[in-house]
Amino acid sequence: MFARLLIPLYAIMSYGVFTVSFLYALGFVGNYVVPKSIDKPVELGSPANVTAAIVINLLLLSLFAIQHSVMARPAVKRWLAKFLPAACQRSTYVLLSSLVLLLLFWQWRPIPAPLWQTSGIAAWLLTGVHWLGWLIAFASTHMIDHFDLFGLRQGFSALKGAELPNHSFKTPLLYKIVRHPIMLGFLLAFWATPVMTSGHLLFAVANTAYILVALQFEERDLIAEFGETYRQYRRRVPMLVPRLFTRRRTGDDRSSRAVGAPQ
Numbered sequence: 001m002f003a004r005l006l007i008p009l010y011a012i013m014s015y016g017v018f019t020v021s022f023l024y025a026l027g028f029v030g031n032y033v034v035p036k037s038i039d040k041p042v043e044l045g046s047p048a049n050v051t052a053a054i055v056i057n058l059l060l061l062s063l064f065a066i067q068h069s070v071m072a073r074p075a076v077k078r079w080l081a082k083f084l085p086a087a088c089q090r091s092t093y094v095l096l097s098s099l100v101l102l103l104l105f106w107q108w109r110p111i112p113a114p115l116w117q118t119s120g121i122a123a124w125l126l127t128g129v130h131w132l133g134w135l136i137a138f139a140s141t142h143m144i145d146h147f148d149l150f151g152l153r154q155g156f157s158a159l160k161g162a163e164l165p166n167h168s169f170k171t172p173l174l175y176k177i178v179r180h181p182i183m184l185g186f187l188l189a190f191w192a193t194p195v196m197t198s199g200h201l202l203f204a205v206a207n208t209a210y211i212l213v214a215l216q217f218e219e220r221d222l223i224a225e226f227g228e229t230y231r232q233y234r235r236r237v238p239m240l241v242p243r244l245f246t247r248r249r250t251g252d253d254r255s256s257r258a259v260g261a262p263q
């Protein structure tokens with residue numbers, strides 16, 4: 001009974017830490033409100049320290065990449081299952097990822113030299129795309145299952161003494177346009193900025209490289225889990241860049257899917 005209560009509380013606490021790290025990320029990447037952001041305070045990024053700043057920032061980004069990817073490997077999940085109840089696994093992943101992100105925000109060294117800069121309509125447009133990116137990422141978590149992705153569903157099924165919910169394959173809304181809308185949203189939020197500093201560029205390039213590699217692993221796992229269904233989805237729907245002229249393809253897709261023919 002005690003564990004049944006403790007697990008949902010742990011899930012709520014992890015979700016709370018995730019919420020703090022997500023809200024802080026909005027301020028960090030966009031240089032809004034928060035005391036320490038990607039480019040501020042400027043005095044932390046004195047030119048003499050640029051090499052040290054690059055090394056420290058790359059170490060922080062690598063730490064996040066390693067933690068986030070290694071803990072998502074099926075073999076590591078099986079190993080963790082020896083120590084952690086299954087209902088706590090996702091929350092633990094969410095908690096550790098959020099803590100590593102907060103460490104990154106805290107220890108990040110701004111490199112504020114601007115590489116390019118926009119003003120007027122261009123700046124407004126880029127800011128709009130930036131916020132659209134965050135919105136796409138957040139909304140897409142709800143399209144596949146926000147509460148499952150962040151461990152709450154698993155925690156509450158432990159409370160009810162129910163079986164863990166099955167991970168089901170879904171392709172609603174934006175998942176019909178690209179296979180990875182959450183990552184597409186992040187890429188838009190990271191790259192669309194009115195002022196691109198050296199530090200921001202480092203952040204955007206490193207995260208883009210990480211996302212492209214991590215998606216290879218994620219898709220390998222999705223194929224292992226959902227087999228031909230995911231392979232067909234991969235043939236039908238682009239990874240990150242929406243097709244501009246989808247009309248004819250959609251027609252083709254429908255007919256090939258109807259007869260189950262490879263595309």
Ligand SMILES: C[S@@+](CC[C@H](N)C(=O)[O-])C[C@H]1O[C@@H](n2cnc3c(N)ncnc32)[C@H](O)[C@@H]1O
Pocket residue numbers: 140144149168169170171175179180181182183184218222
């Ligand atoms: C952080 S989410 C990112 C999802 C996707 N890569 C995206 O960018 O929108 C990673 C989790 O989503 C799951 N996932 C990815 N695509 C999915 C789909 N179409 N249906 C259900 N789960 C999916 C993966 O198995 C993984 O556990």
